[in-house]
């Protein structure tokens with residue numbers, strides 16, 4: 738199942754720089770691993786925001802939930818989710 742997910746990151750301004758960098762480094766490793774597995778299909782930066790728009794390909798809602806809960810930046814994110822289904826005019830067989 739495909740999901741449109743937007744994540745806005747709000748790291749507390751008083752968190753020390755080393756901790757922020759360590760969390761961001763773990764987030765990148767986690768994200769790249771999911772991208773390689775095909776679970777995190779696309780990620781874009783929203784211009785001018787500490788926000789991304791992503792497409793996830795998960796088995797079901799619970800799988801998506803577990804993937805998102807595992808994000809190292811999860812405690813500092815606001816997340817919005819839209820479940821997607823294939824558009825009847827889509828020419829992409831894997832849009833499902």
Ligand SMILES: O=C(O)C[C@H]1C=CC(=O)O1
Pocket residue numbers: 744746764765768787788789810
């Ligand atoms: O930067 C972000 O949008 C937050 C998060 C998502 C992937 C990643 O590496 O960091």
